[in-house]
Amino acid sequence: MSLIEVTGLNHRYGKQAILENVNLSVDRGKVFALIGPTGAGKTTLLRIIDLLEVPSAGEIYFDGKCIPRSGKQRLEIRRRMSFIHQKPQVFNLSVYDNVACGLRWRGEEKNKIDGKVDHILEMVGLEGYKHRNARTLSGGEAQRVALARSLVLEPEVLLLDEPTANLDPVSTAKIEQLISYVARQRNTTMIMATHDMSQGQQLADRIGVLLDGRLVQTGNATDIFRSPQNEEVAHFVGMENIMEGVIIANSEGIATVNIGGNAIQAVSNYPMRKEVYACIRPEDITLALSSTQSSARNSFQAKVTRVTSLGPLSRVEINCGFRLVVLVTKISAEELNLQVGKEVYATFKATGVHIMERKAIQ
Amino acid sequence: MEIWDGLTKAIELLISLDPEVMEVVGRSLRISGTACLLASLICLPLGSLIHFHHFRGKRALINIIQTLFSVPTVLVGLFVLVLFSRAGPLGEVGILFTPPAMVIGQMILITPLLLGLTISALSGVSKEIVDTATSLGASGFQAVWLVLREARYAVLAAVIMGFSRAISEVGCALMVGGNIKGATRVITTVISLETGKGNLELAIALGIILLFLALIINIVLNRLQQR
Numbered sequence: 001m002s003l004i005e006v007t008g009l010n011h012r013y014g015k016q017a018i019l020e021n022v023n024l025s026v027d028r029g030k031v032f033a034l035i036g037p038t039g040a041g042k043t044t045l046l047r048i049i050d051l052l053e054v055p056s057a058g059e060i061y062f063d064g065k066c067i068p069r070s071g072k073q074r075l076e077i078r079r080r081m082s083f084i085h086q087k088p089q090v091f092n093l094s095v096y097d098n099v100a101c102g103l104r105w106r107g108e109e110k111n112k113i114d115g116k117v118d119h120i121l122e123m124v125g126l127e128g129y130k131h132r133n134a135r136t137l138s139g140g141e142a143q144r145v146a147l148a149r150s151l152v153l154e155p156e157v158l159l160l161d162e163p164t165a166n167l168d169p170v171s172t173a174k175i176e177q178l179i180s181y182v183a184r185q186r187n188t189t190m191i192m193a194t195h196d197m198s199q200g201q202q203l204a205d206r207i208g209v210l211l212d213g214r215l216v217q218t219g220n221a222t223d224i225f226r227s228p229q230n231e232e233v234a235h236f237v238g239m240e241n242i243m244e245g246v247i248i249a250n251s252e253g254i255a256t257v258n259i260g261g262n263a264i265q266a267v268s269n270y271p272m273r274k275e276v277y278a279c280i281r282p283e284d285i286t287l288a289l290s291s292t293q294s295s296a297r298n299s300f301q302a303k304v305t306r307v308t309s310l311g312p313l314s315r316v317e318i319n320c321g322f323r324l325v326v327l328v329t330k331i332s333a334e335e336l337n338l339q340v341g342k343e344v345y346a347t348f349k350a351t352g353v354h355i356m357e358r359k360a361i362q
Numbered sequence: 363m364e365i366w367d368g369l370t371k372a373i374e375l376l377i378s379l380d381p382e383v384m385e386v387v388g389r390s391l392r393i394s395g396t397a398c399l400l401a402s403l404i405c406l407p408l409g410s411l412i413h414f415h416h417f418r419g420k421r422a423l424i425n426i427i428q429t430l431f432s433v434p435t436v437l438v439g440l441f442v443l444v445l446f447s448r449a450g451p452l453g454e455v456g457i458l459f460t461p462p463a464m465v466i467g468q469m470i471l472i473t474p475l476l477l478g479l480t481i482s483a484l485s486g487v488s489k490e491i492v493d494t495a496t497s498l499g500a501s502g503f504q505a506v507w508l509v510l511r512e513a514r515y516a517v518l519a520a521v522i523m524g525f526s527r528a529i530s531e532v533g534c535a536l537m538v539g540g541n542i543k544g545a546t547r548v549i550t551t552v553i554s555l556e557t558g559k560g561n562l563e564l565a566i567a568l569g570i571i572l573l574f575l576a577l578i579i580n581i582v583l584n585r586l587q588q589r
Contacts, residue, residue: 050497075501083497089490092512102498149498
């Protein structure tokens, strides 16, 4: 049964709609990632779930009970959750007092508080910082204080808003490690907002894509990243190759799609003459110097039009009658001597092509 | 020279811890201290209440409070005098020309200042602190208390400002206290009276003490504001 359920949620500030008809449910012990660009409404949704704000319309159920729009019960429910805000706001108190305050507010006994705080500070690696004023800490340390302050409460639900935004890679890795540790060890239900798709993919059981206040698609990582529901989601999850086409044949689930005069094959059940988008993830295309024997159904001769270095990867733009973006490792880019004008063969499988219906954009 | 003469005699009074000087200083500290304490007990909760609630006319109320920062002390004196005079609405209490009346006068005098500075101290604490506390399970009261603690240095500075306005005012203390020897004389009223009588040494001695108090208050305030 779902621990948190949101139904028909609408929220507006003045005339501006922030959230539109959001429905979602998260099962106990699961990690749900909300992904979406900045300004999509992720923070507002988390604030409403944490009962910090009352939605303009819609209901929130916690553990099967509908939460009233005002009254003492909201505080009781809120005390079973904890919310880590995007910018960690540590209190102008010692690290110890910062971590202890939630327990004190719940009326926990003094000697129990001591033990719990010590334990949690050790877990986040801040045991030596107990008596430091939290305001003197670095960003990463402050974020760990914020995490400790929430985790020490042993909440049933942990809400995280961009937990690693503005952090360096080392701090990010530490925080991610802690999050997955807590999710596994304590079976804590989590809802995490992030614009970092790999983080969502890595930490979450289920992912919801929030675009412009609408929860456009919900599913597991494979669903979202391989089979986005529409062009918007496809763009957002990094499907760089989105091509308009028409299905010209379909036999036993293998469709042939005409893309500007080129036929590619894809796994799809859409019938002939259907107007579609064909999407290919840039990492699903391989490049070679000769047309190799391969089980892949699609192989095209192409010319490199642009090469951009992305650290360990190279982003290669090619033209094979239609434009494709390909991601290859830096090493293979060097081995293939990829330069503008170079002739290559681009290969991808029919299962690597995701076909979605083309609808008139409202 | 009269001033030199007065100054040397004043220093003698200070060094010898003259009983009259000490009595007046002690009373000043007691009256203004009590007024400041009582005003704080009213203004900190009231200021929090105003800060944390949204209501119509809030902006206007804060403007009025800020205007009253500079209410003339004699006006407050007049108000308290009328209030507690024999024929006044609270005449039966019978505290006119006693220290309690002076305490009430000074309380009224510094209440706007304390209230306004408390509100601005609390406004200095970001809204996110309240949200963070609320998400960590603080009740409304617990969140307010935390914010007061976050603003503790600014709040303390407000209290000290209130105290220094109370101890340095003369109009109200003179009008509602009556400057009765051995009963309601405070530093400022004695300075005013003794100067009028041409008795400069006592006035100068007390003036030095008042300046010294102001210095201490300033040092403490500076320290607090640097935090």
